[in-house]
Amino acid sequence: MAGRVPIGDYGMIGDTRSAALVAPDGSIDWWCVPRFDDPPLFGRMVGGDEAGWFTVGPGEEAAVTRRAYRPDTVTLATTWTVDGGELELADGLVAEVEGRFLPATVLVRRLTARGRAVRARLHLAPRFGYDRRPARRITRRAGALVCERGDLAIAVISDGPTVDADRTVDFDVQPGEPVTIVLTAAERRPLILVPPAVGAAELARDETGWRAWAADIDVTSRRDAVVRSLLTLQLLTFSPSGAPVAAPTTSLPELIGGARNWDYRYAWPRDASLGIAAFMAAGKPREARAFLAWLLHASRLSRPRLPVLFTLDGRPGPPEEELAGWPGYADSRPVRIGNGAAQQHQLDGYGWVVDAAWLLTDAGHRLYGETWRVVAAFADHVAATWTEPDAGIWEQRGKPTHHVHSKLMAWLALDRALRIAAARGDRRRRRQQRWIIARDAVAADVRARGFDPAQDAYTATYGSAELDAAVLVPVLEFEPANSARVVGTVDAIRRGLSAGGPLLYRYQPGTDGLAGAEGAFLPCSFWLVQALARTGGRAEAEALLDELLTLGGPLSLYGEEIDPATGAHVGNYPQALTHAALVQAALSLELATTRPGPEVTLPR
Amino acid sequence: VDWGGWAVFGLVATTGLTAVMMAAQLAGRTRLDLPLMLGTMTTEDPDRARVAGFGIHLAIGQVFALFYAAAFAALDRSGWWLGAIFGLAHAAIALTVLVPLLQGVHPRMATERAGPDSTAVLEPPGLFALNYGTATPLVAVAAHVAYGAVLGVFLASS
Numbered sequence: 001m002a003g004r005v006p007i008g009d010y011g012m013i014g015d016t017r018s019a020a021l022v023a024p025d026g027s028i029d030w031w032c033v034p035r036f037d038d039p040p041l042f043g044r045m046v047g048g049d050e051a052g053w054f055t056v057g058p059g060e061e062a063a064v065t066r067r068a069y070r071p072d073t074v075t076l077a078t079t080w081t082v083d084g085g086e087l088e089l090a091d092g093l094v095a096e097v098e099g100r101f102l103p104a105t106v107l108v109r110r111l112t113a114r115g116r117a118v119r120a121r122l123h124l125a126p127r128f129g130y131d132r133r134p135a136r137r138i139t140r141r142a143g144a145l146v147c148e149r150g151d152l153a154i155a156v157i158s159d160g161p162t163v164d165a166d167r168t169v170d171f172d173v174q175p176g177e178p179v180t181i182v183l184t185a186a187e188r189r190p191l192i193l194v195p196p197a198v199g200a201a202e203l204a205r206d207e208t209g210w211r212a213w214a215a216d217i218d219v220t221s222r223r224d225a226v227v228r229s230l231l232t233l234q235l236l237t238f239s240p241s242g243a244p245v246a247a248p249t250t251s252l253p254e255l256i257g258g259a260r261n262w263d264y265r266y267a268w269p270r271d272a273s274l275g276i277a278a279f280m281a282a283g284k285p286r287e288a289r290a291f292l293a294w295l296l297h298a299s300r301l302s303r304p305r306l307p308v309l310f311t312l313d314g315r316p317g318p319p320e321e322e323l324a325g326w327p328g329y330a331d332s333r334p335v336r337i338g339n340g341a342a343q344q345h346q347l348d349g350y351g352w353v354v355d356a357a358w359l360l361t362d363a364g365h366r367l368y369g370e371t372w373r374v375v376a377a378f379a380d381h382v383a384a385t386w387t388e389p390d391a392g393i394w395e396q397r398g399k400p401t402h403h404v405h406s407k408l409m410a411w412l413a414l415d416r417a418l419r420i421a422a423a424r425g426d427r428r429r430r431r432q433q434r435w436i437i438a439r440d441a442v443a444a445d446v447r448a449r450g451f452d453p454a455q456d457a458y459t460a461t462y463g464s465a466e467l468d469a470a471v472l473v474p475v476l477e478f479e480p481a482n483s484a485r486v487v488g489t490v491d492a493i494r495r496g497l498s499a500g501g502p503l504l505y506r507y508q509p510g511t512d513g514l515a516g517a518e519g520a521f522l523p524c525s526f527w528l529v530q531a532l533a534r535t536g537g538r539a540e541a542e543a544l545l546d547e548l549l550t551l552g553g554p555l556s557l558y559g560e561e562i563d564p565a566t567g568a569h570v571g572n573y574p575q576a577l578t579h580a581a582l583v584q585a586a587l588s589l590e591l592a593t594t595r596p597g598p599e600v601t602l603p604r
Numbered sequence: 605v606d607w608g609g610w611a612v613f614g615l616v617a618t619t620g621l622t623a624v625m626m627a628a629q630l631a632g633r634t635r636l637d638l639p640l641m642l643g644t645m646t647t648e649d650p651d652r653a654r655v656a657g658f659g660i661h662l663a664i665g666q667v668f669a670l671f672y673a674a675a676f677a678a679l680d681r682s683g684w685w686l687g688a689i690f691g692l693a694h695a696a697i698a699l700t701v702l703v704p705l706l707q708g709v710h711p712r713m714a715t716e717r718a719g720p721d722s723t724a725v726l727e728p729p730g731l732f733a734l735n736y737g738t739a740t741p742l743v744a745v746a747a748h749v750a751y752g753a754v755l756g757v758f759l760a761s762s
Contacts, residue, residue: 015719016718016719016720017716017717017718017719095719095720096719096720096721097717097719098715098717098718098719098721098722104716104717209720209721213720234720237720239714239718239719239720239722240714240715240716240717240718240722240724240727240728241714241727241728241735242714242724242727286723293725297635297726297727300629300632300635301632301633301634301635301737302632303632313727313730313735314635314727314735315735315737315738368649368650368651369649369650369651370650370651371650
C-alpha cells in the first residue's frame, strides 16, 4: 500500500547509479533500476502494491530496536528484537563494480540471527515499467530465479530459502549462519549471476571504500550529521556522468494528500553548485570540481543559456506526464514523471554556478581556460538579460515576474565573474566594464524596487510586501552582513515565514497559485543558520542547528520539507538540496568569518 | 594504391571531418568533440587536450584513409559517391563499435558502471553517442560522408 510508512522512516541505500528506500520492516518500497530515472522495479511507495516491493525481515513477532548506517558507510543495518534473540538485516548496493566481473546493479541483503534461531520472511514482487507489469518470463538458471520483461532482467540468488516471485517464503536463520540474498539486474546486457558469498564480500569491500572516503572529511563538530549528509550527496551523484540527482524519488507529496507532487530524478545546476560549496567546505575538492565539470558538459548545447534541469545524461528534461492509475503516496495524486519546470527561465541559476566557480578559484584551484570562457559567457548572458522577469528559484508556474532573489543572484553572478577575472589577471577590460555597469545597475534596481522600508526587508518580488526565504543566501553577499538591511531582512523572514520552532516556509503559504498548502522548506532553515552565524547571532545559530539536527530521524536523512503540524517529512526524499544546505550551515559555524574577496573597481 | 594521394588527401579529408564536427559542436548541435575526446586520453585540461586530440585524430584519419585507398585500388574505381558510401559505413562503425569500445581503453571516459571512485571527465557516449546530443549521429554521418567523398574525389583508383 502506498503511504503505509512515514517518509522520514525510510532509509536509503545506493550505488551512485540508483538508490533504494528501505522501510523499517525490511521492505524495499522504492527502487528504480538500473538508473535513478528508470521505472521502479519496486515502487509501492507511490504506486501501491501493484507497483511491487521486496521484503526481507522477521517472520515472527518482532520489534525494531535499532536502525543505523554502519559507521561512515552506506550499508543500512536494521535490528529486530524477538523473544530470546535478535535478527539483523544488512542492506547495501555495491557501488564499485568497474574493472571487475560484476553487473552494474548488485543488491545484497544479509540476515544474521543472534541468541537463537529466528524465523524470517521474504517476499519478492518485482514489477516492470510504469505500467507495473509482472515479469513476462520467470525461469531458474544455475540456482538463480530469473525474471525478465522487455530489456530488463533480474536474477535473485540466496544461500537460504528458495526464492520465488510473488510468493511469501518463511525460513529460519540460525545463529552463526547468516543468510544472504543477492539481486542483480541487467538492462540490454547479459545477466551476471553473483553467488551470495561473493555478494557479501563485495559489500564488505565497498564499506571499506566508503570508510576511506569519509576518513578525510575535514570537519570536527557535528561530524556524524555532516558525514551522513556528504555520503548522501555522494550517493545522489550519478557516477557515469557526475550529474547530481535532486532526489531519488518522484511525487512524494509536499503535503500529505496534496497535489504538489513532482519528479526530482533529474539534475539541477543549482544543486550542483551547492554541492560544490558543500564539498569544498568539507575538504573534498575532487568532488567539487567534478560537479563543475558536469555543469560545463551538460550546458554545452544550450550555452550561454543555462537550462533549469537536465537528465542524468545531460539531455533536456523530458516533458511532464501523469501516471494514470497510480494511487500516490497516501492518496497524494497525481503521480508525475518528467518535469515541467524544464522549460522555465530562472535567472538565479547563473548566480549559483558562477559563485561556485568563484569558490574554487578562491580556494586556489585555477579554472581551466575553457571553464573560464563558459563562466564568462554566463556573466555576459546575465548582463544582457537581467532586466527580464523569470520563474524564480521556486519554479512557480504562473506568469514570470521580477523576483528579488533572482536579481540578487544576477548581481552575484556578475560580482563573482569580476572577482574571478581579477584573480586570473584577465585583461579584457571592456567586457569587465560591461559587467560592472550591469552589476551596479542590478544593485540600484534591487535597492529601489525590491526593498520594503515598512518591513525593513528585501521582499520576494518587486513592489510586493511578501517575503522569500531564499533571499537569505545572496543578501549576505549583497550587503555587509551587519548592515541594517541584512539584519532587518533576516528578522523579517524569521518572523514572517516562521512555521514554528526552527522551521521556515520558503514563502507565505498559499501564494504560489496552487491549491492546498505545503510544508516548511528545510533548506531555508539551514540557510537561516548561516545567516544568523554571519550576522552575529552565533549562539542562536548553534541552537537552531542543533534543533534542526534532531529532525533528521534516526538515520539523519532529510526530505525537502517538514509538515509543521505533525513534524513528518514530506516531499521527495532524501533531498540533495537539504543535505547540501545542512553541510554548509554546519561548516559555516566551524569556519571563521568568511574572507571577503577582492573589491573590483575599474575605471569607467 | 595511390600513395601520394593518400599522404596528402588523407590529411585534407581528416581535417575536413574534424572541421565539420567542430562546427556542429560550436553551433550547439552536438557535444561530441572528437579532439577533446581523444586528447583527454593524455591530459585533463580541455584546451591542451584539444591540441593533442587533433594530432591523434589526424593520425587515425590517415590510417583509415589507407583502407579507403586500398579499397579504391581493389575495386579499381573511385569517385565521390563511392567514397561517400564508404563514409556512411565508416560512420556506422564509428558510432556502433569504435566510440563504445573507446570506453574500454580511455582513462578519462566513464562507463555506465562507473562508481564513486571514478575520475572520468567524459560521460559514457551511450547508444549512437546520443548522450552527446540527439543530433550527434546525423553530424557524425555528415562528417564521415564528407571525409569519404573527399578521398573518393582525390584518390586515384590505381
